[in-house]
Each structure stands twice: as structure tokens, then as C-alpha cells.
Amino acid sequence: MSPPSSRPAAAPESPWLAADTRAQQRELKRQAVLHAAAQLFNERGFHATSLDDIAERLHVTKPTLYYYVKSKDDILLECVRTALGMMRDEIVVVRRAGGRAIDQLVACMRVYALIVTQEFGRCVIRIGEDPLPPPLRRELRALKSGIDQEFRRLVAEGIQEGSIAPCDPKMAAFMLGGALSWIGRWYRPDGELSPEQIADRGIALVLNGIVTRRRATKT
Structure with missing residues (x-):
């Protein structure tokens, strides 16, 4: 007869997930x-x-x-926060990388254009702020304002460095943001581009x- 093993018996697996795993699962579902x-x-x-429609889709x-x-x-x-948060984070990355203001501006414009073709970004453009109650509307405007200020700053810096023609940075930022935002209105995932x-x-x-632009002729 063999002696009993001195190893402790293995603990049975818990049917409850660890706290961090539960949190991850909840966030995925959210x-x-x-x-x-x-x-x-x-x-x-x-x-x-x-909400019934959303539940049915899921x-x-x-x-x-x-x-x-x-x-x-x-x-x-939350959809709006996600899209604008993505824009803000990507713009921060661009700014930290440095370089000429015009190059940073182009990079930020590209970030903006790409995000408004995604579901959350299109939601920002197509739904807007009107359906939200006043307190949430103010929060949304604050998020948008932060991105607008970055565009204004880059335009002003580009004027100083000579890569952007003299203009009103505020109006320029509005025009750039408006043009890029409109992509979210007409973009279709099954489109040609x-x-x-x-x-x-x-x-x-x-x-x-x-x-x-006609080239100046020599006289």
C-alpha cells in the first residue's frame, strides 16, 4: 500500500470570475x-x-x-464622449510629436476626418446636441470647444511660421471643422472611397x- 501523498489537495475552481475579469466583461458588454x-x-x-430597438439588435x-x-x-x-475623446487623444499625440504647425494641422485634420467616418463620429455629426438636456448639452459643447481651440492654435502658429496665409484663426478653424464634419453626413461604408x-x-x-492658379508670366 503506497503512503498517502503529502501534496495539498488542489482547490476547486471558483465559479465566480475575478473582480478584474468581471470588470473587463462588463466594459466589453457596455x-x-x-x-x-x-x-x-x-x-x-x-x-x-x-431602448427596445437597441435591446433587440443585441x-x-x-x-x-x-x-x-x-x-x-x-x-x-457616451457615444459623443467616445468620439470626441478619440479626437482629443489623437490630437494630443500629434502635438507632442512636434514639427511644423502646418504638418500638425494636416495630421489633426486627418484624425478628424477619419473619426467622423466611424460609428461614434458619425453619431456626433448626424445627431448633434439638440436631443440632449441642457446639462449634457453644455458638456458636449465643452468637449467640442477643446478641439476647436487646438485648430485655432495650429492655424495661428502656421501663420507665424509662414506656412499658412494670414487669416482669422477663429474663422479658419470654423471653416476647417465644418468642412471635415460634413463628411460624417454623406459618408457611406459601402461607398467607392x-x-x-x-x-x-x-x-x-x-x-x-x-x-x-495661373503662373505669373515674365515680361
Whole structure:
């Protein structure tokens, strides 16, 4: 008869996930709710989309949604926060990399153009701030203002370095942001051009215009 083993018995696996794993799973599901909502907002409009529609898209019950979000207004704000947060973070990366102001401006414009072709970015442009109650609307405007200020700053720096023609930085930032934002209105994922092609061609048009510049003739 062999002696009993001195090794301690292995502990049975716990049926409960570790706290960090549970948090990760919850965040993944929360992001799925936001993605589904953004898709529906873009397809049908904010007012025409209900929480029941979002639950149906995810194959869950409506009460399940309340574990991840508070309301439809909360969902819209989170979609907007996500898109504008992505823009802000990418612009910070561009600014930290340094270089000429015009090169930074082009890089930031490209970030902006690419994000408004994504679900969350299109949601920002197509739905806007009107459906939100005043407190959430103010938060959205503050987020947008931060991005606008970065564009103004880069335009002003470009004027100083001589890479941008003298102009009103505020108006220039409004015009650039407006032109790039409109991409989110007409972009279609099944269109002929990729987001990258749209960004590159759109930025070229904004910066170079469409009027032929005649070369000065020598006399």
C-alpha cells in the first residue's frame, strides 16, 4: 500500500470570475451597447430609436441594458464622449510629436476626418446636441470647444511660421471643422472611397482649393 501523498489537495475552481475579469466583461458588454446604439442612431435617427430597438439588435432584454447605461440620453452622450475623446487623444499625440504647425494641422485634420467616418463620429455629426438636456448639452459643447481651440492654435502658429496665409484663426478653424464634419453626413461604408482616401482628398481640397492658379508670366 503506497503512503498517502503529502501534496495539498488542489482547490476547486471558483465559479465566480475575478473582480478584474468581471470588470473587463462588463466594459466589453457596455461598449457593445454603445456600438449598437450608435449604429441605430445613424440608421434611424435618435428620436426614432428606442431602448427596445437597441435591446433587440443585441438579442437581450430591455432591463439588461439598464445594467450598463442609465437612459437613451446617457447612451448618446457616451457615444459623443467616445468620439470626441478619440479626437482629443489623437490630437494630443500629434502635438507632442512636434514639427511644423502646418504638418500638425494636416495630421489633426486627418484624425478628424477619419473619426467622423466611424460609428461614434458619425453619431456626433448626424445627431448633434439638440436631443440632449441642457446639462449634457453644455458638456458636449465643452468637449467640442477643446478641439476647436487646438485648430485655432495650429492655424495661428502656421501663420507665424509662414506656412499658412494670414487669416482669422477663429474663422479658419470654423471653416476647417465644418468642412471635415460634413463628411460624417454623406459618408457611406459601402461607398467607392475608403475613409483614408476621403480624408486625403478632402484635406487636399480644403487646403488647395479648386481654382486653377495661373503662373505669373515674365515680361
